[in-house]
Amino acid sequence: MVSPNFTSRKIVVIGTGYVGLPAALLLARAGHSVVGVDIDENIVQAINAGILHIKEDQLQAIMDEPEVKKNITAQSAPCPADIFLIAVPTPLDVQKQASDLSMVIEATESLIPHLREGNLVILESTVPPLTCRTTITPLLQRSGLKIGETLHLAHCPERILPGDVFHEIVHNDRIIGAENSKSRSMAADVYSTFVQGDLLLTDDVTAEMVKLMENTYRDVNIALGNEFAAVAHTLQIDIGEAIRLANQHPRVDILNPGIGVGGHCIPIDPWFIKEVDPTNARLIFAARTINDEIPTKVAAHIRDTVRGIENPQIVAIGAAYKENTADTRESPSVEIVRLLRSYGFRVNHFDPFVEGMEFPTTIEDACKNADCLALLVKHKIVMDEFNAKRTEIENVMKTPTILQF
Ligand SMILES: NC(=O)c1ccc[n+]([C@@H]2O[C@H](COP(=O)([O-])OP(=O)(O)OC[C@H]3O[C@@H](n4cnc5c(N)ncnc54)[C@H](O)[C@@H]3O)[C@@H](O)[C@H]2O)c1
Known part of the structure; x- marks a missing residue:
């Protein structure tokens, strides 16, 4: 229901991914008047045609309203x-092991000619601490407006879980960061029109750091799970059983080891x-190194498993x-398959969720004459079919070796 104090605004969202x-x-x-801006013409056309270009069922229903x-x-x-509102990618510059802010800079520059007194610019992209102050503010001030006085800037990082975006974008608590209270409250007003979680007001640098701390917390704790798993392997004990028992402790919550860390940002x-x-950032660096090594370890494990088989056929799901x-x-699964192919193995790679990678028909069909089935990502529909047909799948394989990660 629209609040009696609601004021409709014109909002330009730069980057509609x-x-x-x-x-x-x-x-x-x-109830706002929204213009989605994207340099990808296909995305622009899809939005204008009412087609959702990301896979999120509930959002398509909203788009249809x-x-x-x-x-x-x-x-x-x-x-x-x-x-x-800027929501463009902030990838990693792999060579420099640092952020690549080029798209945020381009997006910010693109709006400078349109800025006028009283505007609010919200940066949702994930950025290193101090980006708002040292990169975005000087760019925006080229407009002749002054941040915190005639132009407002806020950093409101996103916490959504892909696959459940609609619920999370509405119900998650939201960090609203800005250098001064006027900018903070202007940004909070915008989010209050659709967020039902709490709006947590802070300064811009803290907001930038909080977002990174959240994902780093996951990364470091998954690295700990991976390290425990490696030690458990040395000891020849079951890591799943060990974690389950340790987590019976009232103040322990060890995360599961895994081939990846469960997010493209993490x-x-x-x-x-x-x-x-x-x-x-020593622990952070060590954790990243541990998690980054997992695809190489998994690929080596698969290589060891098919050792002795001549020209083995691997099916990766x-x-x-x-x-x-x-x-x-x-x-990480893409990296694992890349590594296996670089070792010279024949790998058929499927993913029913990814366009162009669907099974031709069934898992059983995909595994005909294969020497190794590697279940790299346990999609529910994959595991349901696999568990229901495991015997049939093993029967059609040349060497019925099945690895689950
Ligand atoms: N995807 C997530 O789950 C998630 C969660 C939290 C935070 N983030 C962060 O949000 C930001 C955006 O990520 P995303 O996943 O939405 O990326 P995305 O690639 O899905 O979408 C970004 C869009 O921006 C467009 N774009 C790039 N430069 C542009 C420009 N100059 N002008 C207009 N459009 C431009 C691209 O064409 C693309 O459609 C990143 O900083 C990311 O780290 C992502």
Whole structure:
């Protein structure tokens, strides 16, 4: 229900991908007039045609609502507005092991000609601490406006879980960071129109750091799980049983080891902390190194398993970075398959969620004459079919070796 104090704003969302599009839809649903801006012309066309280009069932239903359709359009360049929300990628520069802010800089530059007094710019992209102050503020001030006085800037990082975006974007608590209280409250007003979780107000640098701490917390604890698993392997004990028992302790919650860390941002964001304070980010660096080594270890394990088989045929299932999603960015399973192929193995790689990687028919069919089936990502639909047909799958394989990760 629209609050009596609600004021509709014109909001330009720059970057309409996994983060920007859900925000744009929710803002349109809240009654704002939203312009989605993307340099990808296919995305612009899809939004204008009412087609969701990311796989999120509930969001398609929102996109189909007449009120939303009325309130959202897309185009390839920004235009004047009350509020600008930037949600463009911030990948890792692998060579420098630091953030690549080029797309955030380009997006910020693209809106400068359209800025006017009283505007609010919100950065949702994940960035290293101090980015708002040292990179974004000087760029925006080229407009002649002064941050915190005639132009407002806030950093409101996103916490959504792909696969459950609609629920999370509405119900998660949200960090609202800005250098002064006026900018903070302007940003909080915007999010209050669709967020039902708490709005947690802080300064911009803390907001930048909080987002990175959240993902780094996951990364470090998964690294601990992976390290425990390696020791358990040496001791020849069952790591699953050991973790289950340890977690009976009232203050212990050990995360499961795994081939990946369950997100495309999680393997990247810890580097953004190291970038600003390499001297102190020692545990963070060690954890990243441990998790980064897992695909090589898994590929070596598969290589050892098929040793002795002449020209083995490997079937790998799972290319997404985690179960039940289609996103392959930074995916460890993609790296594992790349490594196996680089060793000279024949690998058929399938993922029913990823366009172009679907099984021709069934898992059983895909495994005919194979020497090794590696279940790299345990999508529910894959595991249901696998568990129901395991005997038949083993029967059609040349060498019925099945590895589950
Ligand atoms: N995907 C997630 O689950 C998630 C969660 C939390 C935070 N984040 C962060 O949010 C940010 C965006 O990530 P994403 O997953 O939405 O990326 P994405 O690749 O899905 O979408 C970004 C979009 O921005 C567009 N773009 C790039 N440069 C542009 C420009 N100059 N002008 C207009 N459009 C431009 C791209 O074409 C793309 O469609 C990143 O910083 C990411 O780390 C992502």
